[in-house]
Amino acid sequence: TIRRHGERLPRPPGTLPLAGNGIWFLQPRHKLLEWFVHCERQVGFSTFEISVPSLPPGIVINDPQNVEHVLKNSGVFIKGDFFRVRSWDLFGNGIINADGDLWKIQRKAGLRYFSNANLKTLIDDVLPPIMADTEKVLDEAAQTDTSIDLQSMLLELTTRLMGNMAYDMDMPASLPFSKSFDFASGATGERFQNPFYKLKEFVLGAPLRKAIFEVKTFGSRIVSAAVQKRQDQSRNKSVDPMRNNLINSLLDNIDDHTVVADAAMNYLSAGRDTTAQSLTWTFYLLMRHPNIKQQVACELQETFVNADHPLPLSSDSVQSASLPYTAAVFNEVLRFYPPVPIELKECTAATTFPDGTWLPKGAVVMWATWAMGRSKNIWGEDADDFRPDRWLVRVENGELPTVRTVSAYAFPVFNAGPRSCLGKRMAELLAVYVIANLVWKYEFEEVFDKQPRPGEKPMERQSQNSLTLPMEGGLPCYVRRKGNKAS
Numbered sequence: 001t002i003r004r005h006g007e008r009l010p011r012p013p014g015t016l017p018l019a020g021n022g023i024w025f026l027q028p029r030h031k032l033l034e035w036f037v038h039c040e041r042q043v044g045f046s047t048f049e050i051s052v053p054s055l056p057p058g059i060v061i062n063d064p065q066n067v068e069h070v071l072k073n074s075g076v077f078i079k080g081d082f083f084r085v086r087s088w089d090l091f092g093n094g095i096i097n098a099d100g101d102l103w104k105i106q107r108k109a110g111l112r113y114f115s116n117a118n119l120k121t122l123i124d125d126v127l128p129p130i131m132a133d134t135e136k137v138l139d140e141a142a143q144t145d146t147s148i149d150l151q152s153m154l155l156e157l158t159t160r161l162m163g164n165m166a167y168d169m170d171m172p173a174s175l176p177f178s179k180s181f182d183f184a185s186g187a188t189g190e191r192f193q194n195p196f197y198k199l200k201e202f203v204l205g206a207p208l209r210k211a212i213f214e215v216k217t218f219g220s221r222i223v224s225a226a227v228q229k230r231q232d233q234s235r236n237k238s239v240d241p242m243r244n245n246l247i248n249s250l251l252d253n254i255d256d257h258t259v260v261a262d263a264a265m266n267y268l269s270a271g272r273d274t275t276a277q278s279l280t281w282t283f284y285l286l287m288r289h290p291n292i293k294q295q296v297a298c299e300l301q302e303t304f305v306n307a308d309h310p311l312p313l314s315s316d317s318v319q320s321a322s323l324p325y326t327a328a329v330f331n332e333v334l335r336f337y338p339p340v341p342i343e344l345k346e347c348t349a350a351t352t353f354p355d356g357t358w359l360p361k362g363a364v365v366m367w368a369t370w371a372m373g374r375s376k377n378i379w380g381e382d383a384d385d386f387r388p389d390r391w392l393v394r395v396e397n398g399e400l401p402t403v404r405t406v407s408a409y410a411f412p413v414f415n416a417g418p419r420s421c422l423g424k425r426m427a428e429l430l431a432v433y434v435i436a437n438l439v440w441k442y443e444f445e446e447v448f449d450k451q452p453r454p455g456e457k458p459m460e461r462q463s464q465n466s467l468t469l470p471m472e473g474g475l476p477c478y479v480r481r482k483g484n485k486a487s
């Protein structure tokens with residue numbers, strides 16, 4: 001049994017004799033997330049035990065030292081069967097699902113791909129035409145005074161960008177593959193909430209099986225086409241200008257083409273929803289905090305003082321050193337709305353945590369990045385306030401502030417240690433680029449589900465059940481193009 005210094009661990013309030021804490025895991029996920037916050041507020045950094053009928057015995061940790069212990073020991077704490085069984089048919093042997101050598105080889109290929117030069121190409125060459133298409137959609141909505149769903153629009157943008165990165169092809173959301181992929185990701189996410197998912201899919205699973213088949217077939221076709229292209233080039237001794245794309249990096253490192261197809265699809269999956277969702281929550285919070293949006297606009301005005309419309313955005317000018325306030329806004333959004341809000345690992349061997357908690361082999365350990373982001377122990381008494389300034393280190397001599405570095409174990413939004421997110425730099429550059437561009441050019445006005453009465457605060461938007469953090473019902477809003485170069 002799980003112990004700390006010979007004693008059993010505390011259980012959260014409301015634990016039931018047989019169902020344990022399972023009842024919370026059956027709730028809509030936003031309620032489960034609030035429960036994690038509630039527990040953290042009660043016990044602080046103290047580790048507690050939970051029991052959920054569909055899970056092996058487990059603990060919840062909130063202390064950054066314990067999170068560090070897990071993330072630094074990736075040989076002991078693995079994805080495990082709970083995760084793999086649910087995501088196997090979609091993610092297969094891809095990096096999200098893999099442990100051991102299969103993981104190492106994909107990590108190596110990814111590290112090689114995410115070089116500074118490739119990031120520069122993505123931001124400076126691939127992104128601008130996609131962004132221009134996004135603006136066309138926004139301009140049309142502005143001219144016709146129709147509302148648009150900002151979340152779908154941002155998902156279209158990131159799907160095309162990641163499709164280009166992972167598959168070297170333009171992939172609009174209207175493509176049948178994109179639709180199947182969307183459907184399969186959503187249904188896979190549901191399996192983590194619903195303990196009876198096998199029964200449900202036995203009866204109603206045909207559309208999911210069809211979607212997964214389409215995703216897999218598409219992935220194999222892309223790999224075959226890339227292999228053919230490489231063979232042709234090697235015969236003709238020609239050089240591929242896209243030699244540095246991800247699929248080539250994977251083919252250079254991995255012999256098994258099924259694994260390459262899974263790996264490419266995993267990269268697409270890891271990158272597009274997380275970035276689209278974090279940007280959606282960003283624009284939501286900016287609409288709800290117009291003073292902060294105004295400060296972003298002021299930073300742009302001051303930084304690009306002589307700039308004409310449009311802004312000279314590039315991989316250099318969107319670094320956090322150039323636009324620290326905008327970068328701080330993105331960090332603050334991730335603190336409140338981490339796209340991967342809950343993490344779970346399985347122990348391959350008995351282990352003792354820095355706080356003395358002893359876990360047997362096979363137990364699970366969870367932490368809610370969502371709750372850690374709202375922890376008063378980590379962020380102070382004003383943890384509930386949306387305050388990007390907390391990320392800035394102001395300097396006296398009139399120089400730009402710098403963005404504070406917070407330990408990745410206290411702020412594990414991108415994970416940390418050997419399995420830290422490979423796309424972190426890309427996500428940060430993309431986010432600052434998109435925020436700067438859209439704040440500079442447009443005004444957004446949220447369309448409320450229920451119009452608040454004068455003086456009443458609008459209802460908070462909730463996330464939807466998923467592996468990541470989509471906004472339930474999207475983010476409908478009206479848009480207006482700003483007329484001049486000043487905000």
Ligand code: HEM
Nearest residue numbers: 267270271274275278339340413414415419421422423427
């Ligand atoms: C705001 C955006 C993003 C956030 C918050 C985020 C967060 C995370 C987190 C928490 C993990 C660890 C998941 C786990 O193992 O349980 C992860 C892993 C990963 N992420 Fe991201 N991610 C983001 C964007 C991206 C992008 C743009 C890419 C690029 C395609 C990417 C690629 C990956 C990959 C390949 C892994 C697996 C790393 C490994 O297991 O070694 N991510 N990410």
